[in-house]
Amino acid sequence: MSQAVPTVLSVDPARALVDETFRVAVQNLPPGSPVTLHSLHRSEDEDFWEAFGHYVSDSGGTVSLAEDLSFGGTYTGKEAMGLLWSMRPVPGSREGLRLRKRNVCSPQLVNISVHSGHVEEGFGERVPLASTLAERWYLGPGVRRVEIREKGVRGTLFIPPGPGPFPGLMDMWGGGGGLIEYRSALLASHGYAALALEYFGADELESANVEFNYFETAFNIVSEHPQVIPDRVGIFGLSLGAIVTQYLASESSVIKPRCCVCVSGIHLYPRDESLRTFYQMMISNAHKVQVDKHNREIWRGMMLPLPEDRSQKLDLGKINCPVLLVNGLDDQNWPTVECAEDVAHMMRAAGKEHLLTRVEYPGTGHLIEPPYSPHFRATMFKKIHTQEKAILLWGGQTKPHSDAQEDSWNRILAFLQQHLFSSQNPRAKM
Structure with a gap:
């Protein structure tokens, strides 16, 4: 995907409690571009969990998870939090995994990235158009x-x-x-x-x-x-x-x-x-x-x-x-x-x-x-x-x-x- 200006990916708020919603948005895409939003988390057990959704940018070159439909991936439809709740172990992981936080004094770190095209696999080998990190906390400030x-x-x-x-x-x-x-x-x-x-x-x-x-x-x-x-x-x-x-x-x-x-x-x-x-x-x-x-x-x-x-x-x-x-x-x-x-x-x-x-x-x-x-x-x-x-x-x-x-x-x-x-x-x- 050729671009005159860099793609901008934002997560707001970037730091929040795990039961709070966030807004994920992409800007500066060419209109009508197929893209994939991908999330990746490395657990405390050293296992990798991921989710992804397929989107098409609007006439202004933007994608908003809260407002736009995912046409495929680990979730479909208008799902603002789909990149979290549809997470699953990456292909080739151990059988029977369960994701649980042991150290509540540190956040769950979720890397969110946007990729050109509708991607199904091999995210680790692809260079994203943009990426950002979200912190998800069980322990609120001052607790x-x-x-x-x-x-x-x-x-x-x-x-x-x-x-x-x-x-x-x-x-x-x-x-x-x-x-x-x-x-x-x-x-x-x-x-x-x-x-x-x-x-x-x-x-x-x-x-x-x-x-x-x-x-x-x-x-x-x-x-x-x-x-x-x-x-x-x-x-x-x-x-x-x-x-x-x-x-x-x-x-x-x-x-x-x-x-x-x-x-x-x-x-x-x-x-x-x-x-x-x-x-x-x-x-x-x-x-x-x-x-x-x-x-x-x-x-x-x-x-x-x-x-x-x-x-x-x-x-x-x-x-x-x-x-x-x-x-x-x-x-x-x-x-x-x-x-x-x-x-x-x-x-x-x-x-x-x-x-x-x-x-x-x-x-x-x-x-x-x-x-x-x-x-x-x-x-x-x-x-x-x-x-x-x-x-x-x-x-x-x-x-x-x-x-x-x-x-x-x-x-x-x-x-x-x-x-x-x-x-x-x-x-x-x-």
Whole structure:
């Protein structure tokens, strides 16, 4: 492409939180020129992720991702954030990758470039017309990161900037184990003192022996912190973390969460003092695991049909705080939608339906992350109950799953704003 003046590529803002939108624009192209916008990220695991879209410049020689259509690539249509949410491992990468931020004190760096023509591959061998770097942060300016190692509890507390006190959250991820900080850092960037709780190590089987008083102790560490409003502490859990959240909300006599957010969770768990029984249930139901034509494991059948015996599941009719359930209709890991319907029945029978909010998304899988995160339909997973590795099928299709991540995050933030910042809080009729 011959040009009299250099092509200009801009990203605004070039530095932003990961849940903020940006505007990508190209100027000084010849009118009607086919070009490809490409994004490239090198993960902390040294893997490369990319996305790209095909565009044609307008009569003024410009392309705007927010206003123009992509005619092909990893996404199509008018998608301002397509260069992020449609990212996938570059061809030839290892199987089953998942992109996760480990060091929240540094940004995700995304190189964005524009290339002549509609390119499908070989971006590394091509000289771009222009390129620029975008910084995507989970940790907002002024947020403090404080390691927690007290009373046997392990985690990281993120405290928003300012004098406080702030509403608090105990934040738990799922069965992959380890200390996952990035969602808590982002929540703190929105004004919540958020504890990223580690409740078992990534390479340990000790999770089976974690007793629920561990979580009660962790909750109290948050509520008793001098920069936390003690009666405005909620719980946020995904997958296994959502099971723990529902257990604490329904069974604990020690803590009283102000509200709970449960993403992709189930309530199939005998009321017990540790997670041991849950893992024994999974092992006994392992014969129900299915595999698809790519030999990826599908777990949702392990918990089906839902037991009629109430002793085999948590009694969510005992919950006395607002609860938000977020689920995908294509969850292939757990029967989350069936469980949500059962939870609604329990709460309705207990006269507590007013405390329940449900959102469900078509084409959406198990791993519902903060917005603009890539969609992971299947990834490598180390099964904590057997220590074996397998490719798990989580479900979802890229575009609807990504839309669900954006919409659900906005709903979650609105729910937390309503119940943790507001002086009014619905409780069950006692």
